[in-house]
Amino acid sequence: MTITTFKPDTAAQLADSMQWALSHGEPLEVLGTGTKRRLGRPVQAAYALDLSALSGVVAYEPEELVLTVRTGTPLAEVLPMLAARRQHFAFEPQDLGPLYGLPAGGGTVGGMLAAGLTGPRRIQAGSARDHFLGVEGVSGRGEVYKGGGKVVKNVTGYDMPKLMAGSMGTLTAMTEVTLKVLPAPEDVRTLVLLGKGDAEAVRALTSALQSPHEVSGAAHLPAAVAARSGVVARLGGAATCIRLEGFGPSVAARVAALKDELGADAVLERDDSLALWREIRDVAYFVQPAERLVWKLSVPPSEGARVAAAIREITEADVYFDWGGGLLWVAAEPGDADIRECLDGTGGHATLIRAPDDVRASVPVYHPQPEPLAALAARVKESFDPKRLLNPGRLYAGV
Template sequence: MIETIRPLSIEELRAAVAGAAERAIPLEILGRGSKRELGNPVEAQAVIDLSRLAGIQLYEPDELVLKAGAGTSLAEIEAVIAQRGQILAFEPPDLAPLYGGPAGSGSIGGAVACNLAGPRRLKAGAARDHFLGFVAVSGRGEVFKAGGRVVKNVTGYDLPKLLAGSHGTLAVMTEITVRVHPAPEISRTLMLVGLDDARAIEAMAVALGSPHEISGAAHLPAGEAGLSAVDRVAETGAGVTALRVEGPPASVNYRVGALAAWLQSFGAPTLTLEPAESATLWREIRDVSNFAAARLDPRMPLWRLSVPPSEAPRVVAAIQSARPGARHLYDWGGGLIWLALPHAPDAHAAIVRGALQGQGGAPAGHATLIRAELAVRQAVPVFEPEAPALAALSRRVKASFDPLAILNRGRMG
């Protein structure tokens, strides 16, 4: 039986990791375990569970800074800062339901370690862009810290950028400091109804190039729009291209009207969602609710593709041609594709990654297998295979933090 260690302090954590390093015992690192199935299977003889290293340790609303234990739930953080009219601008998605877990069970450590960001990423950036500092334990069992409470006057290596997206393979973070932002006063969404994928991508590009400050741009094909909890979205019976506008009420109302006029050439009927409807729709898009385990056969592999928006319709068409039955939706103006495919022992990896090849065989993006059965994740690289030079660099970085590779061994391949 695998031992689970739940440290109450950084010293307990340091001792546990140091002891594992002395005996070369590989460890699985968990924040709260909500995304445990994200990544390649981990080789581990013990588990480090950080859920007891939780709680908000510092929150200065006027300084727009918050520090919390890595095991602190995102739901707790968002509830506290909402009372002061603030948000995490990178809009971290709640992916727990994708794996059959309860909503709201993810941690701030997990969100940062996976560098997660929702629809506002195209305006506000990813988690790493709001990650100010941390305290962590390396694979040697040594405590170290980097960054601070402000961005300015930081010297040396930007280690927060390095650890964001490392999936717990470089160090075990115990404290995380992030920047918070004022929440927009209101949010409304302009919807273009009935565009196909290619025209929707064009419309989003035009909208994002406009002066109207779009904070979200997504397209749901008819089948996905019909599953929305927002009645006016579901009842369209067609594809929906959603464009979010946020800010002071007078500004938002003006910009929504101006944006509708800006996009008249697309000839699509328009609808405007009010703030409550808008919030529901973007939460669905953020959390990929249509593809949650409770709503979709969990054996269906779920892919997350990052592509140049202009390539997105071609990539999806190529996959659907090779494998009918694929379901998809677009976020980030078409730069992010969520793709659910029928079950297959290889998750259709060759088809998906083959479709990403552009002219001349050059890659036109990368694909991550977000959800699949254990046997599939054992057989298929979950993350996009790295070029040899980049893979060699990654190994050297890994060795500098975790020379015995005891932290989340195998998670990233």
């Protein structure tokens, strides 16, 4: 199918494009650089709305810990700017480009927020939506609007930024966003416990997270996954990894205390720690083979090991754990059964992160919603995009 692309470089031009789509009844695929085009269901639209020209930093106030940028601004431009002031996005956004066969570092700020992708530090710092303060954009009604503000506490009216985070471009074409940034940790160390089974590893992670030592990363790599790591493969066997960050002397003291409490077979220094948690964050272990399906499962940590065992019973799969055992990354062979049946009774949910277009069109990519929640989502969609113009079907079939 030939796709015609609109590429506005101002909010006014974007509004004009939206009005044209409204008048002609033509749906639009909303995208930035397209690094997340394979996340979610395939969009069937003859027209694309490319927001990558809406780029640039509007305001950066390091002393106030606030950043405002246009949504097409590349993360490759923003992240070094923050690092130069020893600041960062504390929610540790993922870079899934390589998982989709694309170069690393190609995403935009708008795509990061629209996808709502959050890394290992979520257990301490929260998700992307928790750092999303303000938004400007054009709704599917062709209306230019803004919501939120440039302060952390904003209680006037509906919290638009929270609504837009993770909406995958189905509610609004965002033009400008404001985010909270935080000081980056001065130092980082990682304790590694070797050879633990899944259940034992989750118990160790739970103990670390319940300790007073301010753990910012808690992951477990079973032996088959650890063998693919550029950092812990040399240690041999399964690796249970616990990250501590902060001021240098504080990190050293907390590492020593936690090592006394849990034991540790190795302690990774700063460079190895940074490399390891990038691997964990970006699902680097499952980049190849590219034909494998990749799932993301959210479960109560106490259920993580049981769910992983159930998955291995029905399919040839590799699994690793993040968020203290509450997040499972699964790589399964093509054609295998829908692994959602392994979540029965847990209250968990699953997202199909990587699959061919035909699979993503036929298997629910996002976990089916309970009827009350689906009805609420439909009312929100009706409020922002009654003609179903923006990324139709990206989240759920027929929506």
